[in-house]
Amino acid sequence: GDSVTQMEGPVTLSEEAFLTINCTYTATGYPSLFWYVQYPGEGLQLLLKATKADDKGSNKGFEATYRKETTSFHLEKGSVQVSDSAVYFCALSARGSTLGRLYFGRGTQLTVWP
Amino acid sequence: GAVVSQHPSWVICKSGTSVKIECRSLDFQATTMFWYRQFPKQSLMLMATSNEGSKATYEQGVEKDKFLINHASLTLSTLTVTSAHPEDSSFYICSANTFSPRDNFPDEQYFGPGTRLTVT
Numbered sequence: 001g002d003s004v005t006q007m008e009g010p011v012t013l014s015e016e017a018f019l020t021i022n023c024t025y026t027a028t029g030y031p032s033l034f035w036y037v038q039y040p041g042e043g044l045q046l047l048l049k050a051t052k053a054d055d056k057g058s059n060k061g062f063e064a065t066y067r068k069e070t071t072s073f074h075l076e077k078g079s080v081q082v083s084d085s086a087v088y089f090c091a092l093s094a095r096g097s098t099l100g101r102l103y104f105g106r107g108t109q110l111t112v113w114p
Numbered sequence: 115g116a117v118v119s120q121h122p123s124w125v126i127c128k129s130g131t132s133v134k135i136e137c138r139s140l141d142f143q144a145t146t147m148f149w150y151r152q153f154p155k156q157s158l159m160l161m162a163t164s165n166e167g168s169k170a171t172y173e174q175g176v177e178k179d180k181f182l183i184n185h186a187s188l189t190l191s192t193l194t195v196t197s198a199h200p201e202d203s204s205f206y207i208c209s210a211n212t213f214s215p216r217d218n219f220p221d222e223q224y225f226g227p228g229t230r231l232t233v234t
Contacts, residue, residue, distance in 0.1 A: 036225075043120075043207050044158075044225040089157065093223070100146065100211040102223055106157045 002027045006090045006105025013080055013112050021075040021108045023064075023090035031092040033057075033066055033073040034102070038087045047075075047088070080112045116142045116212050120226035127198055127233055135193045135229045137208030143188035144210035149181075152205040152228075164191040198233040205230050 007022040025031065032051045036044040048057030053068035062077045073090060090105040117140040127133050137147055145166045150158040162183050163171040170183035180202075182194040195202050209225045 041228075041230075043118075043227040044209075046222060046224075049222070100221075100223055101148070101160070101163065102209075104157050107155075109155070 002031065002092060002094055002103045004090050004092055004103050004105040007108055008106065010109040010111060013110070015082055015112055015114050016079045017112075019075070019077040019080045019084075019110070021088055021090075021110070023073045023075065023105060025071050025073065025090075025092050027071075027092055027094065029094065030068070031094050033064070034091040034093070035062070035064055035073070035075050036089040036091060036104075038089065038107070040086075044089065080110070082112045082114050085110055085112045116140075116210075116222070116224045118144075118208065118210050118224045118226040120206075120208055120229050122229060123227060124230040125232070127231070129199055129233055130197055132194055132196045133198055133231060135195075135206055135208075135231075137191045137193070137210070137226055139189045139210045139224075142210075142212050144191075145188060147185060147191040147208055147210045148223075149183060149191075149193050150207045150209070152207060154205075158207060161193075166191075195231065198231070200233045203231055203233045 003026045005024050034049045035047040037047045038044050048059040050057040050066035056065045064073050064075045087107045087109050089107045091102045093102050119138045121136045147164040149161045152158050160173050161176045164183045164185040166185045172178045185191040205228050207228045209223050211223050212221045
């Protein structure tokens with residue numbers, strides 16, 4: 001079945017450090033891939049997405065590239081800020097699904113120190 | 115972007131009572147909404163898929179008599195936790211899809227801000 005495996009945290013970085021959070025997936029067909037961010041006490045916000053192979057999603061300095069050959073969608077940011085501290089979730093949605101159900105990874109807690 | 119609201123944002127209730135949580139799509143119609151439960155420092159667990167005008171589809175292991183879902187209109191789904199117990203304390207999150215006008219398949223999923231339930 002469809003699933004997402006996400007790098008376990010927590011991840012602790014100093015401000016301006018480089019961030020990578022690994023995400024790999026298993027799916028039948030070609031899913032759409034997403035990164036969501038959750039700030040403390042809040043719901044999830046879509047950070048970026050990619051809907052086909054080699055697409056690069058980007059937002060707020062974060063990037064992720066849909067790699068079909070490695071079934072990966074790793075999240076990267078060149079220079080993190082304290083305000084990026086949050087939990088990050090990788091997710092997939094089966095292409096052509098009429099319901100749009102999302103399959104989530106376990107989440108990675110990121111803490112950025114000044 | 116589309117907005118999904120939840121009410122209340124937090125609630126404290128006594129063991130044995132029932133609690134209703136509302137999920138509304140404010141600026142779009144949602145034929146399908148999803149209810150998730152999130153434990154501290156853990157991922158979201160899909161509880162059920164709420165379908166407008168029909169019965170909800172529950173995930174394996176979720177008690178349908180315990181967690182009643184009603185999707186009465188295209189903009190409102192409710193989750194009622196019946197006879198709540200302390201182990202039901204959790205963060206409940208709902209979500210809804212917008213649909214692409216191109217192919218009518220789900221486009222993006224928008225999440226509500228969540229409801230913190232504490233059962234004493």
